[in-house]
Amino acid sequence: MKNNFPRLIIAATQSGSGKTTITAGLLAALKNRGLSVQSYKIGPDYIDTGWHELASGKISHNLDSWLVGEDKLKEIFIETASRADISIIEGVMGLYDGGKGGISSTAEISKLINAPVILVIDAKSMGTSAAAVALGFREFDKSVKLVGVILNRIGSDSHKKMIIDALNKLGIKCFGAIKRNNEFILPERHLGLVPTTENKSADIIKRICAAVEEQIDVDALIELAKNSSPLEIPNPCSQFPVPSIKIAVARDEAFSFYYKESLKVLEKLGAEIIYFSPLNDKTLPENISGLIIGGGFPEMFAAKLQENKNLRADIFNAAENGLPIFAECGGFMYLMKTLIDFDGKSFEMCGVIDGSATMTNKLQTVGYVEAEILKDCVIGKAGDKIRAHEFHFSKELETSGDRIFKCKRMRTGNEYFAGIAKKNFVASYLHIHFAGCPNAAKNFVDACKDFGGVLNGK
Numbered sequence: 001m002k003n004n005f006p007r008l009i010i011a012a013t014q015s016g017s018g019k020t021t022i023t024a025g026l027l028a029a030l031k032n033r034g035l036s037v038q039s040y041k042i043g044p045d046y047i048d049t050g051w052h053e054l055a056s057g058k059i060s061h062n063l064d065s066w067l068v069g070e071d072k073l074k075e076i077f078i079e080t081a082s083r084a085d086i087s088i089i090e091g092v093m094g095l096y097d098g099g100k101g102g103i104s105s106t107a108e109i110s111k112l113i114n115a116p117v118i119l120v121i122d123a124k125s126m127g128t129s130a131a132a133v134a135l136g137f138r139e140f141d142k143s144v145k146l147v148g149v150i151l152n153r154i155g156s157d158s159h160k161k162m163i164i165d166a167l168n169k170l171g172i173k174c175f176g177a178i179k180r181n182n183e184f185i186l187p188e189r190h191l192g193l194v195p196t197t198e199n200k201s202a203d204i205i206k207r208i209c210a211a212v213e214e215q216i217d218v219d220a221l222i223e224l225a226k227n228s229s230p231l232e233i234p235n236p237c238s239q240f241p242v243p244s245i246k247i248a249v250a251r252d253e254a255f256s257f258y259y260k261e262s263l264k265v266l267e268k269l270g271a272e273i274i275y276f277s278p279l280n281d282k283t284l285p286e287n288i289s290g291l292i293i294g295g296g297f298p299e300m301f302a303a304k305l306q307e308n309k310n311l312r313a314d315i316f317n318a319a320e321n322g323l324p325i326f327a328e329c330g331g332f333m334y335l336m337k338t339l340i341d342f343d344g345k346s347f348e349m350c351g352v353i354d355g356s357a358t359m360t361n362k363l364q365t366v367g368y369v370e371a372e373i374l375k376d377c378v379i380g381k382a383g384d385k386i387r388a389h390e391f392h393f394s395k396e397l398e399t400s401g402d403r404i405f406k407c408k409r410m411r412t413g414n415e416y417f418a419g420i421a422k423k424n425f426v427a428s429y430l431h432i433h434f435a436g437c438p439n440a441a442k443n444f445v446d447a448c449k450d451f452g453g454v455l456n457g458k
Contacts, residue, residue, distance in 0.1 A: 003233055005081045006225040007113065009042075010150075011091035011106045012120040013133060018152040019120045020048050022178065023090040025212035026221070027055035028205050030086060033218075038084035040077070042106050043092030044389040044431060046257040046295065052090070055205050059260050063089065063113075065104045066368045066410070067387055068261075068436035070112055075234055076261050076435065077113050082233070086225050095119060095137055095144070099368045100411045107144045114229045116147045118175060118221070123163060124153040131166035138172065147224060148173035150216060153180045176216030181207075243272035245289040245448045252277035254305060255330055257295030257431065262441075265434035269445040278334065282310040290324040290448035291315070293331030295431060299359050299394065302339050302347040312350045319352040324378045324447040325425035329392055332419075332427040333357035336399070353420050353427060355399030366391045371405040371430055377421045378447040379440040386437045388430035405430065424451070 010026070012019040023039070030037040039052035039060040044067060052060035061080055065073050081087045091106030092098065095117070098105025110117050119137055123130045130151065138146045149167065154160045154177045164174050212218065247266060251258065255278060263273055274285045279301060284291065298305055305312075315335075319325055327335050337351045340358035373384045380386070388407075404421035405428060408414070419428025424447065434441035 003082065004226070004228050004230045005078065005087060006085065006222075007081065007087040007089065007115045007228050008221060008225040009089045009091055009106060009110050009115045009117045010120060011095040011110075011117050011146075012093075013122070013137065014094040014097075017120050017122040018178070019090055020051055021208055022120055022150060022152065022212065022216075023048075023088060024051045024055040024205055025208035026216070026218065027052060027088055028209035029212045029216075029218050030088070030222070031056055032209065032213075033222075035085040035222075036083070038081055038087045040080075040087065040089040041092070042089060042109050043098070043104055044391070044433075045092065046259075048090060050256070051205075054202060055209070058084075061261055062259055062433075063109055064389075064433065064436075065109060065112065066099055066436075067104075067389060067433040072435050073109070074112060074231075078231055078233060086222065088225075089113075089115060091117075095146075096140065103368070103410075107141055110144055114145075114231065116145045116224055116228060118224075119146055119149045120152055121149055122153050123151045123159070123177075124155070124180065127159065127162050128166040130163045131170055131172065134167060134172050135170050148175050150175050151177035154178065155180055175220055176212075178211055178215050181211065240267055241270045243267075244270045245272070245445070246274050246285065246287055247271045247290040247292060247445075247448060248274050248276055248285045248288045250278050250291075250293040250331065250334075251275045252279045253296075254279055254298050254301040255294050255296040255334070257328070257330065259433050259435070262432075262434040265438060265441045266445060269442060271445055271448065278308065278311055279304050280308075282308070282314075284311070284314050284318060288323070289451050290444065291318065291326075293325070293327040293334055295329035295331065298330045298334045298339060298349075299341050302341050302345075302349075305334065305339075305349065306347040312348070315350045316352055319350075319423060319425055322424045322451060324444060324451055325352075325427070326379060326444055327425070327427035328431050329390075329429050332429055333394060335425070335427050336396075340397075352425065353399055353401060353422075355401075355420075356397040357394045358397055359394050362393070364392050364395050365409075365429075368410040369407045369430065370410060371407045371418070374404055374406055374417075375402065375421065377404055377426050378424055378444050379426055379437075380443050384439060386430075386432055386440055388432045390429050390431070392429050404428065 049060035335352040401420040403417040404419040
């Protein structure tokens, strides 16, 4: 069975061109028309999806061919898109940028899901040359369905006309032009955009939506999406089992980096996800059999995390008693003895790991990695390999414990050892997606079941 799944990719020439801004405005405009709109972000980014969710009112999903693989990516897309009237996919960096060999680039994924592409061009300080840029992007890979452009940061009507006249001569359609306006700038900090939970983002979305409604031909984009080529619908997924264990997942302003489809893998294996707040809750949820602490911004909330001594002690005791724990990046930092912020001030954390994490003013690493597990642990056996992503400004100081991963950077081939494993926990700077590492998910759930704490039981 096939369905055309109305869909459209918003790509750009480079990072910072305004694709998140325009995507968010378009999502809100489509929602205002009464459409059920499903959003996606290409690549591993956690923050842009929050802006999508605020604009669309629905959970946004990541499409990453390195973290989950091509087949699983298409399955995730079709399963989630089937419940919406239209799907809008935001690209990553520039259209042809991705990992080594272009993996998980917007161009690659546009071909995987056979979606038309709109190219956002930041036209500030550029006139007719914008048309030459569009032509180059269209001709670079003709198998990419680049069907038109949206101009961003236009200075005047004459500026707009100059570029559109040049585009018309090349047969490249312009679907709109957003005028320069500082009120549309999304707030940023060291890891990119500031999460929507930390700013007056709803007001920004309203302003951007109004501009999109006025300056972009939204109806033409809807028609374009409706004419997408059909996609094959896979067999329906099996029903979720009755939960047999509870896994606590840290989620608040300090820890918000999770892929919904990654947690769903745990649910399909029999886990019930119980959310809690390291900032506000005094104890871990009751009767849990496992704990996950994802990435986020613990450095921005270090004082409040330090103040919550009861929860930090609860997590320390849980680790000492053998509770299976999996922590990524910000969660790795939170499990350490201390966290040192950008100003050099030290804050007490959980103390599960004897060591410190310190913030730096320099990006320490970013990119895809392949990690080999060095010894049996709660997410796998020695020799197992997982795909992951790293992106952090902090670094470890004087950490002790057995290294759990031998990592290889996919772009350079450089190898290094990473992460800490002790008792029943694994923590590192690596972000993984359980949909692409199903064996890691199964191992973690099995470890939780072995620990105990089953529902309605012990």
